[in-house]
Amino acid sequence: MKLHEITITVNGTRESVSVPAGMTLLELLREKLYLTGPKEGCGAGECGACTVLLDGRPVTSCLVLAVEADGKDVRTIEGEATDGQLSALQRAFIDAGAIQCGFCTPGMVMSARALLERNPHPSDAEITEAISGNLCRCTGYESIIAAVRLAAERGEK
Amino acid sequence: MIGTFEYVRVGSIKEGCEILVAQDKRAVALAGGTDLLVNIRNTGRSPDLLVDFKQVEQMNDLVTDSDAGVKIGACVPLNVIADNRPINERHGALAQAARSIGSYQVRNRATLGGNIANASPAADTAPALLVLGASVNVEGKDGSREIPIDELFTGVKKTSLKQGEVITDIVLPSLGSQVRSAFIKKQRVRGHDLAIINMAACYSPDTGMLRVAIGSCAVTPILLPEVAVSMDEPIDELVKRLNVVAQDAISPIDDIRASAEYRRGLVPVLLHDLIRYVLSPGGGRR
Numbered sequence: 001m002k003l004h005e006i007t008i009t010v011n012g013t014r015e016s017v018s019v020p021a022g023m024t025l026l027e028l029l030r031e032k033l034y035l036t037g038p039k040e041g042c043g044a045g046e047c048g049a050c051t052v053l054l055d056g057r058p059v060t061s062c063l064v065l066a067v068e069a070d071g072k073d074v075r076t077i078e079g080e081a082t083d084g085q086l087s088a089l090q091r092a093f094i095d096a097g098a099i100q101c102g103f104c105t106p107g108m109v110m111s112a113r114a115l116l117e118r119n120p121h122p123s124d125a126e127i128t129e130a131i132s133g134n135l136c137r138c139t140g141y142e143s144i145i146a147a148v149r150l151a152a153e154r155g156e157k
Numbered sequence: 158m159i160g161t162f163e164y165v166r167v168g169s170i171k172e173g174c175e176i177l178v179a180q181d182k183r184a185v186a187l188a189g190g191t192d193l194l195v196n197i198r199n200t201g202r203s204p205d206l207l208v209d210f211k212q213v214e215q216m217n218d219l220v221t222d223s224d225a226g227v228k229i230g231a232c233v234p235l236n237v238i239a240d241n242r243p244i245n246e247r248h249g250a251l252a253q254a255a256r257s258i259g260s261y262q263v264r265n266r267a268t269l270g271g272n273i274a275n276a277s278p279a280a281d282t283a284p285a286l287l288v289l290g291a292s293v294n295v296e297g298k299d300g301s302r303e304i305p306i307d308e309l310f311t312g313v314k315k316t317s318l319k320q321g322e323v324i325t326d327i328v329l330p331s332l333g334s335q336v337r338s339a340f341i342k343k344q345r346v347r348g349h350d351l352a353i354i355n356m357a358a359c360y361s362p363d364t365g366m367l368r369v370a371i372g373s374c375a376v377t378p379i380l381l382p383e384v385a386v387s388m389d390e391p392i393d394e395l396v397k398r399l400n401v402v403a404q405d406a407i408s409p410i411d412d413i414r415a416s417a418e419y420r421r422g423l424v425p426v427l428l429h430d431l432i433r434y435v436l437s438p439g440g441g442r443r
Binding site for chain 1 (some may be wrong): 207
């Protein structure tokens with residue numbers, strides 16, 4: 001099987017890797033770069049657990065081929081904390097009790113990150129719309145919406 | 158691994174079409190991949206080669222001009238269309254349809270060209286494009302041609318595109334500033350399900366003509382014959398009149414989403430909401 005040489009920037013670090021055409025961006029992140037924050041839930045772009053930012057826009061990385069990400073900028077949950085300190089958005093998720101089992105959280109945070117970057121003061125309806133592609137089976141969404149609202153109130157951008 | 162295919166990224170439409178023709182049916186065009194990759198994964202049936210057109214500049218252009226209309230490259234993501242102000246103002250049905258598809262993440266990948274080339278009977282942008290009088294520009298080994306959107310869909314997942322032809326862009330004609338269009342759909346859950354039924358309407362006050370298109374109710378999306386609307390006609394009468402035409406034109410089936418009977422029953426309900434909206438610019442005229 002032919003391998004493709006690609007270069008992507010992941011959380012600010014340039015990575016050059018060889019990937020087969022059929023490898024997804026999610027598989028590249030998890031299995032070659034050992035960034036296991038993004039999760040595979042459905043594998044069909046429905047649950048949002050694999051959400052990462054591709055050139056700043058949230059995408060389901062299970063439906064992006066690694067070769068398609070060549071030359072692009074990727075951000076994952078691992079890029080949120082700096083110097084061991086959680087981002088204000090991550091802190092808001094904890095403070096609002098927006099985490100239970102944690103499986104959806106990396107994707108939720110990345111969808112929320114993208115929302116706050118394009119709209120620093122979202123309404124609850126806008127928050128709901130922004131995370132509508134991220135399924136959570138335990139917290140019931142209310143606390144997640146509260147977390148994003150809290151992050152916005154604290155001036156998280 | 159999602160499949161065993163090979164991948165090539167092309168820099169021009171010509172290059173891509175030559176590869177598609179040379180590979181015959183072993184190669185398929187890749188746009189956003191939100192249908193294609195899921196399908197490969199689910200069926201385990203993989204084409205030999207995916208030909209990625211997303212780097213082709215022309216296929217990413219979105220040009221809006223109030224006189225000349227709108228030209229949307231086939232690889233323009235649905236979110237770009239949903240957020241485009243001129244399209245929202247002049248061709249509202251398409252912006253609404255684009256916004257209704259999948260989730261925000263999926264709409265950052267899914268493209269307009271892919272949505273129609275995939276030719277699902279439930280494609281949400283199809284009824285919108287039908288009532289707006291869109292056409293698609295396609296290119297292949299024999300050159301380029303224009304296909305009116307109502308001649309594109311020929312069956313379930315079937316189009317009038319020839320082997321090796323790809324959609325390069327979608328053209329919306331310029332419509333008067335008074336023209337009002339809208340899109341509506343019914344689905345089991347919001348966000349992650351195909352439409353049980355979807356519908357678009359476009360009304361031109363200048364000509365008094367109303368166009369309605371219905372999806373998920375036949376092997377292809379259906380454009381109903383245009384009807385003249387009199388402002389004296391009560392909306393319930395107009396809905397009744399259109400419902401007769403619609404029931405005759407559609408041939409819904411029972412499937413996992415709904416029964417044929419339920420789909421038929423939804424037609425007048427959606428017609429009512431949609432028509433009231435497009436006929437009442439100020440809201441609540443009737």
